[in-house]
Amino acid sequence: MDEFAFIDSIKQTKYRHASVIKGIGDDAAVFRENYQDVVTAVDTFVENVHFSRKTMAPFHIGYRVLAANISDMAAMGATPKSYLISIVVPKDWTDEELQEIYQGMNQIAKEYRLDLIGGDTVSGNELVVSVTINGAVEKNKARYRSHVRAGDVLFVTGTLGDSAAGLAVLLREEFSEFTNKDYLLSRHRQPTPRVEFAKGLAEIDRVALNDISDGIASEANELAKASNITIHVEKDKLPKHEALEQFPQEDQLEFLLNGGEDFELVGTVSEENWEKAKEIAKKTKTSITKIGYATDVNTTNGHVFLYTNGEKELLKPSGYTHRN
Amino acid sequence: MDEFAFIDSIKQTKYRHASVIKGIGDDAAVFRENYQDVVTAVDTFVENVHFSRKTMAPFHIGYRVLAANISDMAAMGATPKSYLISIVVPKDWTDEELQEIYQGMNQIAKEYRLDLIGGDTVSGNELVVSVTINGAVEKNKARYRSHVRAGDVLFVTGTLGDSAAGLAVLLREEFSEFTNKDYLLSRHRQPTPRVEFAKGLAEIDRVALNDISDGIASEANELAKASNITIHVEKDKLPKHEALEQFPQEDQLEFLLNGGEDFELVGTVSEENWEKAKEIAKKTKTSITKIGYATDVNTTNGHVFLYTNGEKELLKPSGYTHRN
Incomplete structure (x- = not known):
């Protein structure tokens, strides 16, 4: 599957948050937080360093990567709202496995009301999943x-x-x-x-x-x-x-x-x-x-x-x- | 070099934008755009797919990765303001080379007044540099x-x-x-x-x-x-x-x-x-x-x-x- 087909397959047709002005589909995503501070973090997971296919199904890999990011938002007292995925996909991963990773992310995104607003899918020799998450918190109320x-x-x-x-x-x-x-x-x-x-x-x-x-x-x-x-x-x-x-x-x-x-x-x-x-x-x-x-x-x-x-x-x- | 030493070495002591409330140093970064829309994108570069050490010094790799992200902001009519780096580092990359990648990013960040507000550095077998950029644009003025x-x-x-x-x-x-x-x-x-x-x-x-x-x-x-x-x-x-x-x-x-x-x-x-x-x-x-x-x-x-x-x-x- 090429990058565009993959992105199309995971694109949300409707966003959960009104703060999302433009999701996937242009050079960048656009969102608006008028009255709150934006909280953002990135977490990167590498196959055989952070997880292994022996102990986690692709679904769990996706679920847990996003869970780690959501947890960073909790640690700041923020509401998680949107995320961007970057995936490096090796040849030995099938499209189905890739889809399962996404389904795992999608599952927890639904549970926590997150919108997928951007991403980049590229080839490589080792699976790397990196997620950037954006949340919002009342002004000056982030927890340090x-x-x-x-x-x-x-x-x-x-x-x-x-x-x-x-x-x-x-x-x-x-x-x-x-x-x-x-x-x-x-x-x-x-x-x-x-x-x-x-x-x-x-x-x-x-x-x-x-x-x-x-x-x-x-x-x-x-x-x-x-x-x-x-x-x-x-x-x-x-x-x-x-x-x-x-x-x-x-x-x-x-x-x-x-x-x-x-x-x-x-x-x-x-x-x-x-x-x-x-x-x-x-x-x-x-x-x-x-x-x-x-x-x-x-x-x-x-x-x-x-x-x-x-x-x-x-x-x-x-x-x-x-x-x- | 472990992750913390690396992050310490690249941490800015002063942020260029007043919109940065909290940079590197907690579970997430915090920034504020009261009167503008936030524009965000991620780009991922993999060694031997997107670049090669034969044709680019580490400095150029860093420079160009961030340039690509800044260009996404330009394509939206937005002012680039902050970025988060995720790097997967293989054993055969030295700390010096890693520092040079950062110096390349730092160079273009200075030229375009960007703040480094977060990151994740992990081990792997293949160099992957993924950058998430945040910019700001007047409300409803993003270019599509x-x-x-x-x-x-x-x-x-x-x-x-x-x-x-x-x-x-x-x-x-x-x-x-x-x-x-x-x-x-x-x-x-x-x-x-x-x-x-x-x-x-x-x-x-x-x-x-x-x-x-x-x-x-x-x-x-x-x-x-x-x-x-x-x-x-x-x-x-x-x-x-x-x-x-x-x-x-x-x-x-x-x-x-x-x-x-x-x-x-x-x-x-x-x-x-x-x-x-x-x-x-x-x-x-x-x-x-x-x-x-x-x-x-x-x-x-x-x-x-x-x-x-x-x-x-x-x-x-x-x-x-x-x-x-």
Whole structure:
């Protein structure tokens, strides 16, 4: 299929947002946000680096690529609205597989009301899917990593490590007969960005937010560094799905702390706003757990500490990173 | 170099546009266009498909990738403002080469006042550079391919085929001793998107525009198709740099009609606005040439005709496309 046929096949006939003035079909797309700030991010996924056809069907690849981008919008408190796809397609990928990637994106785009407004499809030797997402947020209301303050409650949404556990089930023979496989696989392949909860937080004036793409250890360190503050995490409070219990202790800990791509949110609010945050979580059907707090101590600012039965250790940002 | 070190090394300390609220450093970038429409496009370049290290230094690769995106903004009548880079880096590319790609982008970003606001750097087996650009245009003033009307003057900026001729000099032994090599190579490696001219056209109410990335044959056909109109091109009027004269006639014609990546503009204005368009070209130091006109004939709409000494033939959109 040539580029034009591919673009025609995925072109939306109707856009979900009135802000889209011109979608696919010219040199560029045009959209309008009169009263809001535009939030934008790009994420790139490479076959055999970020995913493998052994563990993900093309549909899941598409779904998860866009999920990662949507999660970036949630982490900014923004409403995701439109996206542009860039795909490098190798010869050994069939048109059907390519279509399935798109169908995966289209599925999550429908769920989160996104419009596909542009793209570029080119040939290459290795599948690369890169998505640029655009969202909107009330003026000056984007949520930054630098907004943590002393005394804040540190929280996460959902449960941690599920995606990494799902991947382990797929890759490691000894886990292949575990129960709750469907749950773990779906968490790995079709994560749920926490957009509604993040938007609900608009009621609260100051919120620091980060999404968990590289594991809580890494993300908490980003918050501590960006806010120049000290963050304290209590290990026993890290929210864990019962499906994780069947893994060896060591793996459980690795999944919980460094398991990437859960696309949950980690953030902080002031102590006084914690009750409100819990109400918003309830209203948006999102589980939320207090896992620690922030302090302002000159000598330790920029660092994260992990507590296990009263024992304190430095938690390094040795999160899940793709090194090849 | 890991992703974070790379991003740190290219991070701007100061943004050129007040519209940038948050650049690199969080889950996403934030910008604001209160009174204008946002224009956005993505372009993806793959080593050995779109460029080769044999014919382009890393600096030129960076320069030209961003030039292509800037040209898309010009084709919309928009002011380019910010961009996001996604790079897939293979092991055999050194950090220095990677830096040079960035320096090439940075060079043209400075020339056109663009801000780098985001990016993603990942590992892979093949170099892929994908750039998403954001620009701004007065509300409802984006220039579309569909705006050609009967009686319009068809024009192009600059000269055609220079980039293709430059590439031929690099690839074909028989042309390697040609004169004007520096000119042709610079047109191939560092094209000049026509942003100032396109912005100047704002004085004119209706303008159809397209940028020449795939050759005039292809782009004129896009205008004819999008506007459902008939376009007539006079071959002898196609603007040609004297450096092209030394190539065989057949090559000259191929370069002129199908030579890609000149990043000149092709467009139409009404007959009565043609003088004004010429003034704007003069003011913005852009050469502009009338190469044909448009008519509305039911049976031929959507097609382009080429005239050579009174002989008429169908000009097919057999433009330069990257097929591998």
